[in-house]
Every structure is written in structure tokens, then in C-alpha cells.
Amino acid sequence: MSISASGQVVLAQYARITRRRMFFMAALVLVVLLALLADLCTGPSGLTVAQIWSAVVGDETTSRSTAVIIWQIRLPTALMALLVGTALSLAGAEMQTILDNPLASPFTLGISAAAALGAALMMVLGVGVLPLPVDMSVAGNAFLFAFLCTLLLQFITSKVKGGPEVLVLFGIALVFSFNALLALLQFVASADALQQLVFWSMGSLGRATWPAIAIVFAVVCITLPFSFRACWQMNALRMGEERARSYGIDVARLRFYSLLRVSLLAGAAVAFTGTIGFVGLVGPHIARMLIGEDHRFFLPASALAGALMMIGASIASKAIIPGVLLPIGIVTSLVGLPIFFVLIFRRWSKG
Amino acid sequence: MVNAPQPAKASDGLSVSNLGVAYGKRTVLNAMSLAPLPRGSVTSIVGPNGAGKSTFLRAIAGLVKASGTITLGGIDLQTLPAQKRAERIGFMPQSVPARVGLSVLEATIGAFKAIDSVDLTLRAEAVAVATLEGLGILPLALEAFDTLSGGQKQLASLAQAIVRRPDILLLDEPTSALDLHHQLQVVTAVRRVASSGTIVLMTLHDLTFAARWSDRIAVLGGGRVYRDGVPAQVLTSETLARVYGVSARIEPCSQGFLQVITDADL
Numbered sequence: 259m260s261i262s263a264s265g266q267v268v269l270a271q272y273a274r275i276t277r278r279r280m281f282f283m284a285a286l287v288l289v290v291l292l293a294l295l296a297d298l299c300t301g302p303s304g305l306t307v308a309q310i311w312s313a314v315v316g317d318e319t320t321s322r323s324t325a326v327i328i329w330q331i332r333l334p335t336a337l338m339a340l341l342v343g344t345a346l347s348l349a350g351a352e353m354q355t356i357l358d359n360p361l362a363s364p365f366t367l368g369i370s371a372a373a374a375l376g377a378a379l380m381m382v383l384g385v386g387v388l389p390l391p392v393d394m395s396v397a398g399n400a401f402l403f404a405f406l407c408t409l410l411l412q413f414i415t416s417k418v419k420g421g422p423e424v425l426v427l428f429g430i431a432l433v434f435s436f437n438a439l440l441a442l443l444q445f446v447a448s449a450d451a452l453q454q455l456v457f458w459s460m461g462s463l464g465r466a467t468w469p470a471i472a473i474v475f476a477v478v479c480i481t482l483p484f485s486f487r488a489c490w491q492m493n494a495l496r497m498g499e500e501r502a503r504s505y506g507i508d509v510a511r512l513r514f515y516s517l518l519r520v521s522l523l524a525g526a527a528v529a530f531t532g533t534i535g536f537v538g539l540v541g542p543h544i545a546r547m548l549i550g551e552d553h554r555f556f557l558p559a560s561a562l563a564g565a566l567m568m569i570g571a572s573i574a575s576k577a578i579i580p581g582v583l584l585p586i587g588i589v590t591s592l593v594g595l596p597i598f599f600v601l602i603f604r605r606w607s608k609g
Numbered sequence: 610m611v612n613a614p615q616p617a618k619a620s621d622g623l624s625v626s627n628l629g630v631a632y633g634k635r636t637v638l639n640a641m642s643l644a645p646l647p648r649g650s651v652t653s654i655v656g657p658n659g660a661g662k663s664t665f666l667r668a669i670a671g672l673v674k675a676s677g678t679i680t681l682g683g684i685d686l687q688t689l690p691a692q693k694r695a696e697r698i699g700f701m702p703q704s705v706p707a708r709v710g711l712s713v714l715e716a717t718i719g720a721f722k723a724i725d726s727v728d729l730t731l732r733a734e735a736v737a738v739a740t741l742e743g744l745g746i747l748p749l750a751l752e753a754f755d756t757l758s759g760g761q762k763q764l765a766s767l768a769q770a771i772v773r774r775p776d777i778l779l780l781d782e783p784t785s786a787l788d789l790h791h792q793l794q795v796v797t798a799v800r801r802v803a804s805s806g807t808i809v810l811m812t813l814h815d816l817t818f819a820a821r822w823s824d825r826i827a828v829l830g831g832g833r834v835y836r837d838g839v840p841a842q843v844l845t846s847e848t849l850a851r852v853y854g855v856s857a858r859i860e861p862c863s864q865g866f867l868q869v870i871t872d873a874d875l
Contacts, residue, residue, distance in 0.1 A: 260739075264747055268751065497716060
């Protein structure tokens with residue numbers, strides 16, 4: 259392939275843009291790591307950075323209480339924030355592309371409403387669908403319901419013509435159905451169960467245990483490579499479904515596997531932290547505004563933006579009212595919204 | 610008729626016979642056949658709205674299920690797996706989505722890499738750049754797709770359809786909604802693609818334009834091919850009256866190109 263001089267110039271420019279994006283991604287990774295460190299350093303017990311560091315690296319001189327605070331509370335919370343932000347935002351990014359709808363997220367299509375219903379079933383009626391120990395059965399139920407919701411969506415898409423619009427409409431119908439059933443459970447719930455349920459719905463990183471972290475980590479690690487492998491197909495889908503099919507892409511199959519990944523990611527995240535709505539919708543939008551829609555960069559940037567938002571929310575939930583840990587779901591929205599508004603205004607402001 | 614196509618063996622070209630498409634119980638295309646189209650030829654598909662022109666292109670592309678046989682160089686495309694078929698066919702839809710979010714170059718590279726996502730060598734970028742240069746839109750390479758004008762979008766869209774150098778290029782109304790300059794830009798680009806041996810089929814509404822730039826014209830009406838042949842044979846007052854229900858005269862201009870002049874009354 260011989261390329262003219264001006265063609266070479268364009269290729270060089272393109273290579274420069276690609277390098278700049280790589281550099282930007284690396285910077286974003288660094289920011290996420292710094293935020294993680296800041297999260298570790300935030301909390302009511304007034305530990306110094308040096309103390310925290312020696313606890314993390316397992317220094318002999320660390321006091322037992324400091325080690326417990328770091329290893330049982332702060333590190334799990336921070337890592338869970340990182341993983342859940344990654345999972346929800348990646349799920350949202352994939353959904354927005356394959357459904358060609360900027361409003362799509364695990365929450366718009368009923369996946370988290372289903373998870374909440376599953377959790378409520380255990381809390382209110384004590385019905386654990388999966389044979390799990392009691393302390394895991396709320397998470398188990400939530401995951402299973404999220405997963406079943408996605409399968410239901412899949413089933414519907416295979417039965418009707420019309421593509422993404424129908425899927426989105428059906429998802430919205432599912433949200434209302436699950437919410438109605440949830441309200442029914444709340445109505446019959448005891449005062450204790452109701453309180454538990456309300457707190458679960460607000461989202462919390464406080465339930466982060468090491469096994470839970472391991473599970474979410476495993477899900478992210480398993481789905482991520484498959485997401486990236488589909489990045490060119492998703493780029494093609496940006497040009498329209500018919501066009502993607504004319505390239506030889508099996509769009510129905512792409513959509514099926516993408517939704518499968520979404521259900522794993524969202525299911526795992528929601529199961530262990532409850533309803534955290536904002537990240538899956540906004541994380542991808544922030545990534546899109548920062549780096550564009552080439553999925554080679556858009557997918558990882560979405561994951562990182564989501565992680566950063568969650569860690570930021572985790573810090574804020576501890577810092578807004580000293581001594582009080584606010585529910586993460588509320589803080590995520592409160593912290594994320596201003597950032598989102600600024601980005602929207604910067605992008606769409608007149609002149 | 611710009612470049613007379615190379616005389617080719619019929620088996621080398623594209624043959625369509627007995628093509629049928631039905632949506633549910635509604636038959637859209639019924640036993641459509643075309644005389645073999647040689648390599649390097651440009652054929653326009655014309656006919657009234659709803660005659661099934663777009664469906665015809667989609668059926669050849671394999672985007673809608675169709676009965677009948679479509680052979681290219683003796684190979685029945687209908688029996689090929691979707692990917693193998695897609696490698697031979699470039700398809701350009703009538704319009705691009707309002708919001709794409711990619712640059713022209715990214716979209717073109719994407720069209721090249723859409724199936725084989727493992728191939729991360731430099732080759733795709735080079736091929737894409739060469740394709741854009743061939744269409745004269747290299748300066749737009751790094752522009753965002755969404756900021757292009759209508760004419761530029763069509764050319765960028767054409768780049769995606771030809772970046773894999775397909776044997777067959779299918780264009781759905783490539784010049785509709787374009788100004789005269791861009792119509793010419795698109796159609797000359799298409800003729801250039803054809804001259805390298807690609808078989809081009811495009812749907813058009815402008816009959817004078819079709820007569821000027823196509824080697825062959827197929828007139829669709831009533832779910833079948835009503836007439837098929839060189840423009841002078843196909844475009845007659847009788848055909849237009851039958852297919853469009855319009856009274857018109859077809860006259861050559863001073864340079865010999867056919868012109869369709871409609872009468873005042875239907």
C-alpha cells in the first residue's frame with residue numbers, strides 16, 4: 259500500500275491523536291490511584307498517611323487497631339468503590355452503544371429494580387432463591403434477579419421485531435413492574451425489615467467484605483477482555499445497525515453477549531452495594547465528553563470515570579458530615595451531578 | 610455510458626434470478642431476475658416509491674432474507690456465511706445516523722476492521738487513508754463525522770462501503786438530497802470505483818441522471834423487473850407511462866445523452 263505525502267501527514271496526525279489518548283488514559287489511571295489513596299486516608303479515626311502506609315504494607319510496628327481499620331474497613335470500602343464504579347460504568351457504556359440510546363443504563367432497563375426486588379424478597383420474606391449461607395443470600399437474590407431480568411430482556415428481543423426501541427420500552431415497563439412488586443413487599447414488611455430495605459436501596463459500601471470484593475473483581479476481570487474484543491464491532495454499530503450488518507457483523511449476537519456482560523457486571527455490583535443509580539448513566543457520558551466515542555478508548559475511559567466517581571463519592575460520604583457515613587447512593591448523585599452539569603455546559607453552551 | 614465496460618464472461622459477473630422477498634405474508638419482491646452484470650458496470654435501479662428498490666439491494670447484500678439465487682463469478686452468495694458474503698459486498702445505506710461520534714478516519718478504519726477485530730497492525734489505517742485520498746476527502750480524515758455537510762457525509766459513507774475493495778458495491782440513493790456539485794462528485798467517484806472492476810448497483814430517482822451515468826438501467830414496477838437493459842432501450846415513453854403512470858418524452862440532448870421531459874398532465 260503506497261501512501262502519498264499528504265496521506266503520510268494524516269497518518270502521523272492520527273498516530274499523534276492515538277498517543278495523546280493513551281497518555282490521557284494513563285493520566286486517568288494515575289488520578290484513580292491517587293483518589294484511592296485519598297479514600298484510604300479519609301475517615302474519622304485521624305490516622306496519618308505514614309500510619310496508613312505502614313498498615314497497608316504490613317509493617318511490624320503497626321498497632322492492631324490501625325491494622326483492623328485499614329484492612330477491615332478502609333481498604334475493602336475503597337476497593338469496592340473502585341470495582342463497583344468500574345462495573346456499573348462499563349455496563350452503562352456497553353448498553354448505551356448496543357441500544358443506541360444515551361439514556362440506557364442498568365437502571366433504565368429494570369436490572370437494578372429487579373435486584374432490589376430480589377434483595378427485598380430475602381429481607382422481608384426470608385426467601386433465598388439460591389442455596390447460600392444467610393449472610394450471602396441477599397446478594398445472591400439480588401444477583402439472580404438482575405440476571406433473570408436481562409434474560410427476560412433477551413427473550414423479548416428474540417421474540418419481537420423492532421430492535422433497540424422495543425427493548426428500551428420493555429425495560430421501562432419492567433422498572434415499573436419490579437417497583438410495584440417492591441412496594442407491595444414494603445407494604446407487608448415489618449418495621450425492621452423495612453428499615454433494612456430502605457438502607458439497602460440507598461446503596462452502601464459498608465457491606466464490602468473480602469469475598470464480595472473477590473467476586474466483583476472476578477466478574478470485572480472476566481467481562482473486560484470480551485468487552486474490549488468487541489470494540490471494533492461497537493464502533494461499527496455507531497454507524498447504524500444496517501451498516502454494521504453489511505460489514506458482516508452478527509448484530510443480534512453482539513447484542514446478546516453484550517447484555518450478558520451487562521447483567522454480570524450490574525448484577526454483581528448491585529448485589530453487594532445496593533442501588534447506586536447515577537454512575538452507570540453518567541460515567542459513560544463523562545468518558546464520551548473527555549475522549550470521544552472510539553470504543554478502544556471509550557470503554558476503558560468509561561470504566562475509569564465510573565471508578566473515579568465512586569471513589570470520589572466514597573470520600574465525600576465520609577467527609578461531608580464528619581463522623582457520619584452517608585449512604586453512597588445519595589452521595590454519588592450529589593457529587594456526580596455538579597461534575598456532569600459542568601461538562602454539559604462546557605460542551606453545549608452557546609458561543 | 611462513460612467507460613464501456615470490459616467485455617466479460619457472464620460467469621465472471623453478477624447474476625440475479627428469481628429473487629423473492631416477503632415480509633410475513635406480504636410479498637415485496639416476486640421472482641426478480643436481472644441479465645448478468647459484468648465486472649466494471651454501473652447499473653441503476655429505478656422505479657416508483659415502494660417498488661422495492663431498496664429491498665432489492667438489501668436482498669443482494671444479505672440484509673433481508675430472500676429466496677432465489679444470486680451468483681457472483683459462479684458462486685451462489687446465498688449459500689455463503691454472512692461474513693464471507695460481507696467481504697465481497699459493500700453496502701451504502703441511504704443516510705448515516707445523526708450522531709456518530711467518530712472521525713471520518715476512525716469510521717473508515719472501523720469499516721475495515723469490523724469483522725477481524727484481532728488485526729491491530731498498521732495496515733487498516735493505511736488502507737483507510739488511501740481510500741479517503743482516492744475519494745478526494747483526505748482533508749476531512751480527522752474531522753468529526755457529525756460536523757460534515759450532507760455531501761461530505763455521503764462521500765465519507767462511500768469510503769466505508771469501498772474500503773474493503775468489494776466485488777459488488779450497492780448504493781441506496783447515493784445522490785438524493787445532494788446539490789448538483791456533490792451529486793457529480795459522488796457519481797464520478799462511483800464510476801472510478803467501477804472502473805477498477807467493481808460491479809455497482811444503485812437506486813436512483815432522477816431518470817435523466819441515471820441515463821447519463823449508468824451502463825444499464827433496471828426499471829422496477831409491481832414487485833418485479835419491468836425492463837432491464839441499456840438506458841436507450843429501457844427509458845421509453847411507454848415504460849414511464851406503465852410504471853410511473855406519467856406521460857413523458859425521452860429526447861437526446863445535443864451531446865446524445867437522454868433526457869426525460871415530463872408533460873404537463875399525468
